[in-house]
Amino acid sequence: MKKILGIDFSPKAEIALLKILGKDAYIQYEKFQETIRIGDNDMVLLWMDEDQALVEQKIGKLRCACNFQNIPIIVMHDQPRDIPSQPYVIAGATEVLSLSDPAPACRNIINGYLIPGREPLPEEKAYLDPFIRNTCHILKTMAGMDAVFKKVYFSNAIRIFGDVSGIMGLSGNSEGTLAVTFYWDLAKTIIARMMNTEEDQIDAELIHDGVSEIINMISGTTKKDFVGKPHHFEITLPSVVVGPGHQIGYFQNTAAAVLIFEVDGQAFALHVCIKPKSAAA
Amino acid sequence: MKIIVADDSRLVRGIVEKIVVSMGFEAVPAANGQEALDLLEAGGIDMVLLDWNMPIMNGMDVIKTMRSDESFRQIPVLMVSTESEDERIRQALEAGAQGYLPKPFTPEQLTGAIRRVLSMT
Numbered sequence: 419m420k421k422i423l424g425i426d427f428s429p430k431a432e433i434a435l436l437k438i439l440g441k442d443a444y445i446q447y448e449k450f451q452e453t454i455r456i457g458d459n460d461m462v463l464l465w466m467d468e469d470q471a472l473v474e475q476k477i478g479k480l481r482c483a484c485n486f487q488n489i490p491i492i493v494m495h496d497q498p499r500d501i502p503s504q505p506y507v508i509a510g511a512t513e514v515l516s517l518s519d520p521a522p523a524c525r526n527i528i529n530g531y532l533i534p535g536r537e538p539l540p541e542e543k544a545y546l547d548p549f550i551r552n553t554c555h556i557l558k559t560m561a562g563m564d565a566v567f568k569k570v571y572f573s574n575a576i577r578i579f580g581d582v583s584g585i586m587g588l589s590g591n592s593e594g595t596l597a598v599t600f601y602w603d604l605a606k607t608i609i610a611r612m613m614n615t616e617e618d619q620i621d622a623e624l625i626h627d628g629v630s631e632i633i634n635m636i637s638g639t640t641k642k643d644f645v646g647k648p649h650h651f652e653i654t655l656p657s658v659v660v661g662p663g664h665q666i667g668y669f670q671n672t673a674a675a676v677l678i679f680e681v682d683g684q685a686f687a688l689h690v691c692i693k694p695k696s697a698a699a
Numbered sequence: 700m701k702i703i704v705a706d707d708s709r710l711v712r713g714i715v716e717k718i719v720v721s722m723g724f725e726a727v728p729a730a731n732g733q734e735a736l737d738l739l740e741a742g743g744i745d746m747v748l749l750d751w752n753m754p755i756m757n758g759m760d761v762i763k764t765m766r767s768d769e770s771f772r773q774i775p776v777l778m779v780s781t782e783s784e785d786e787r788i789r790q791a792l793e794a795g796a797q798g799y800l801p802k803p804f805t806p807e808q809l810t811g812a813i814r815r816v817l818s819m820t
Binding site: 555556559560609612613614623624627628630631634635637638639641642645653655 | 707708709710711713714717752754780781782783784785786801802803804805
């Protein structure tokens, strides 16, 4: 049975939601807290407060607590008027739903987001494995940190929720984009460890620079593993994007594999969108 | 002994400079190949640590310029780069680098590589 975390629902809203979902899902209700944990829930439903800024803030915290997993965050309300979803989606929500909409429509939308993502195919696993291995190796060698690969999912979304991404454009036999995304605190910890210094010595410029160098190393070392194979690529100079919810353009009609790692109890993500040219044509 | 540390990454320059200094040498930073050449022109340089991919002038162009200039021909070069394919290493060595260290590296690996290159000259 799918597990849903319902946040800030009133008893009246809980009853309305039960009518929509029936007994198809297990819903655990909680009040929002700064330190909220998403755990193994498959979805988050957030009841919309009247204060839009506060809701956006909560969405941002919830998205961060998802640790880069593609857990849908659906904002719910019972107002009959149409509420623009854009500010909430920008903050990290997946959808805004009104309980005043027909129940079957709400049920279908929620169930649609609960369909699990697919597992990587063997041929996808073959080209993703070197990225996983090299990412862990780089953090171990340069920062003395043990990164653990946790999971992978495929995403067509071009939005990345994290604070800072290092991006590498790929060309040559294969085309695409690689991006490594961190939340600020973890990026700072890693860069400090790489430089063998205290975190208070690490400024924003060093974080930008370090994240750029990390994607440079991941690309460079993995490129070697693809010599003579269809996924071989050439690298360019990396760039860095900063800010929550930033967008990264992927190759058209190509899903990116999002590899989630954990190090020091915090998550980071490597986005791999790569397509051999023969397949891209 | 004065060693140029040429890398467009401030982070990598910082890491490498610390290691160079811990070996008892003086580290002179350069953010691209052109800056490295300018430092060479100023004189007093005993070794160059070079990244491959840098803006303005890349590491390979620096090596080629150094090897075609009588004043810099004898100065040893250690390439330190994420470009780790055998073909790239061969190209760098053929162009005139004395050593090649792929990133990522441990302090011990960099120290060993610098010592090896210096012992060759």
